[in-house]
Amino acid sequence: xxxxxxxxxxxxxxxxxxxxxxxxxxxxxxxxxxxxxxxxxxxxxxxxxxxxxxxxxxxxxxxxxxxxxxxxxxxxxxxxxxxxxxxxxxxxxxxxxxxxxxxxxxxxxxxxxxxxxxxxxxxxxxxxxxxxxxxxxxxxxxxxxxxxxxxxxxxxxxxxxxxxxxxxxxxxxxxxxxxxxxxxxxxxxxxxxxxxxxxxxxxxxxxxxxxxxxxxxxxxxxxxxxxxxxxxxxxxxxxxxxxxxxxxxxxxxxxxxxxxxxxxxxxxxxxxxxxxxxxxxxxxxxxxxxxxxxxxxxxxxxxxxxxxxxxxxxxxxxxxxxxxxxxxxxxxxxxxxxxxxxxxxxxxxxxxxxxxxxxxxxxxxxxxxxxxxxxxxxxxxxxxxxxxxxxxxxxxxxxxxxxxxxxxxxxxxxxxxxxxxxxxxxxxxxxxxxxxxxxxxxxxxxxxxxxxxxxxxxxxxxxxxxxxxxxxxxxxxxxxxxxxxxxxxxxxxxxxxxxxxxxxxxxxxxxxxxxxxxxxxxxxxxxxxxxxxxxxxxxxxxxxxxxxxxxxxxxxxxxxxxxxxxxxxxxxxxxxxxxxxxxxxxxx
Numbered sequence: 001x002x003x004x005x006x007x008x009x010x011x012x013x014x015x016x017x018x019x020x021x022x023x024x025x026x027x028x029x030x031x032x033x034x035x036x037x038x039x040x041x042x043x044x045x046x047x048x049x050x051x052x053x054x055x056x057x058x059x060x061x062x063x064x065x066x067x068x069x070x071x072x073x074x075x076x077x078x079x080x081x082x083x084x085x086x087x088x089x090x091x092x093x094x095x096x097x098x099x100x101x102x103x104x105x106x107x108x109x110x111x112x113x114x115x116x117x118x119x120x121x122x123x124x125x126x127x128x129x130x131x132x133x134x135x136x137x138x139x140x141x142x143x144x145x146x147x148x149x150x151x152x153x154x155x156x157x158x159x160x161x162x163x164x165x166x167x168x169x170x171x172x173x174x175x176x177x178x179x180x181x182x183x184x185x186x187x188x189x190x191x192x193x194x195x196x197x198x199x200x201x202x203x204x205x206x207x208x209x210x211x212x213x214x215x216x217x218x219x220x221x222x223x224x225x226x227x228x229x230x231x232x233x234x235x236x237x238x239x240x241x242x243x244x245x246x247x248x249x250x251x252x253x254x255x256x257x258x259x260x261x262x263x264x265x266x267x268x269x270x271x272x273x274x275x276x277x278x279x280x281x282x283x284x285x286x287x288x289x290x291x292x293x294x295x296x297x298x299x300x301x302x303x304x305x306x307x308x309x310x311x312x313x314x315x316x317x318x319x320x321x322x323x324x325x326x327x328x329x330x331x332x333x334x335x336x337x338x339x340x341x342x343x344x345x346x347x348x349x350x351x352x353x354x355x356x357x358x359x360x361x362x363x364x365x366x367x368x369x370x371x372x373x374x375x376x377x378x379x380x381x382x383x384x385x386x387x388x389x390x391x392x393x394x395x396x397x398x399x400x401x402x403x404x405x406x407x408x409x410x411x412x413x414x415x416x417x418x419x420x421x422x423x424x425x426x427x428x429x430x431x432x433x434x435x436x437x438x439x440x441x442x443x444x445x446x447x448x449x450x451x452x453x454x455x456x457x458x459x460x461x462x463x464x465x466x467x468x469x470x471x472x473x474x475x476x477x478x479x480x481x482x483x484x485x486x487x488x489x490x491x492x493x494x495x496x497x498x499x500x501x502x503x504x505x506x507x508x509x510x511x512x513x514x515x516x517x518x519x520x521x522x523x524x525x526x527x528x529x530x531x532x533x534x535x536x537x538x539x540x541x542x543x544x545x546x547x548x549x550x551x552x553x554x555x556x557x558x559x560x561x562x563x564x565x566x567x568x569x570x571x572x573x574x575x576x577x578x579x580x581x582x583x584x585x586x587x588x
Contacts, residue, residue: 004261009227016327018047018063025064034218036062041225042078044137075108106207107155114185122181143242237431239277265321406443
């Protein structure tokens with residue numbers, strides 16, 4: 001059997017999941033992908049893909065659409081039909097024939113309506129300077145309302161009478177919040193009519209049966225949304241999304257059809273965050289960001305140095321990561337000597353404790369997609385068998401362009417730490433504690449003298465595979481085929497899968513001791529927005545059991561506190577009994 005692939009973002013989102021999925025589905029990869037399954041999130045997803053001069057920001061369509069790979073929106077997705085229709089029109093304008101014909105939607109998926117969106121924006125406006133970093137797409141309102149009420153679902157669009165009753169109840173619930181706000185929605189009759197038209201344009205299916213058909217045809221790629229560090233239960237509360245981002249949803253869907261898959265963890269070579277919340281390594285890198293800019297509800301697109309502490313935590317939250325995707329290795333890190341602070345000194349202006357997110361924020365640069373200065377590029381070589389880091393001196397001032405990474409934190413509570421403790425699942429008190437811890441933590445930054453992708457792979461003890469150092473297809477070179485292998489065995493340390501009888505090829509540019517074992521198959525990496533920027537380092541092999549994963553119920557454990565139908569600005573459903581902070585909610 002071909003290995004099904006589960007693509008998850010190990011950061012705060014925007015790591016390049018779309019570009020990775022696009023490449024996996026392309027003819028260049030040769031993986032025979034039969035379908036893309038979205039297993040979390042909704043229309044707030046923004047997966048940028050650049051192929052053959054075309055750029056599209058995938059929201060609800062799977063990122064394999066340019067290759068005409070069909071999409072299944074699973075029951076774990078929040079579906080916004082009008083946004084889906086608008087996205088279909090944009091894809092058609094880019095030359096995709098009949099985009100909606102490529103989409104199937106599980107009838108059990110929740111429906112995000114203009115009522116949810118208006119409520120989300122009114123609630124976030126009421127928070128003022130205490131905004132949580134919402135996308136303003138109604139995600140949190142959709143999920144929270146469904147905890148306590150018979151919420152509209154995609155299948156209801158087939159029944160105008162039932163749908164109208166649910167929409168009337170929804171509107172009445174949010175009336176106190178919306179009264180006097182700047183946000184409204186279309187008349188209910190108009191919504192019912194539009195949703196009825198929606199049912200004629202897409203296939204509404206039994207999700208398990210549709211997935212079984214996909215699996216029977218070939219390999220399936222599960223495309224995650226957002227990032228693990230925003231996960232509803234594992235993210236840094238309250239700055240999280242109302243979605244399970246780590247791969248348990250994908251594992252559960254595969255288990256239902258008697259299959260399993262490999263987890264591909266996606267990360268950039270540096271840290272980013274869009275929205276409020278801690279970013280311990282935040283710094284004014286000013287790396288051009290053509291597809292992520294200022295958002296009304298999220299604010300600036302923020303950047304910082306790679307954070308190994310957070311990466312380790314994200315891997316732990318996933319249960320296992322079988323291979324790495326390292327993106328944006330073509331980025332040029334500026335010389336920050338003027339802002340440098342030694343690991344033994346106090347906080348600088350760009351630290352999170354500076355009382356201003358803007359102090360470390362980076363507004364989207366005006367550079368083009370190919371903006372890569374000729375000077376100050378990162379080194380592509382390292383000593384054989386090792387990827388060293390510079391000694392942590394009190395005044396590290398390497399030449400411009402050297403990568404930097406946080407290898408530890410200095411904290412008031414626990415001193416020097418290299419890992420964050422993974423608490424009990426759904427323990428929001430623990431997650432709030434972690435938020436408080438990393439908000440004041442001082443990162444211990446080191447300079448990386450060598451290949452950044454290989455250093456990340458070695459540091460996390462997870463194999464790296466696909467690499468890219470530019471935005472063109474010529475920059476994505478496959479070093480070995482991504483193959484299939486029956487009866488593959490799990491690697492005892494990293495969970496990576498070996499191809500029996502086949503030797504894993506190490507990268508030709510750098511020899512990394514931890515990757516020398518033939519039992520370490522290599523995963524995927526990306527260094528730019530286009531398929532040609534990826535290189536395959538070794539084989540991705542067959543199915544393996546989804547050990548450590550459990551089926552995920554849709555937030556049933558959050559329903560112990562009733563959601564008040566009032567204009568209060570916080571969701572009572574997410575209140576923790578032992579935390580007396582006023583900021584409750586998430587990145588909706």
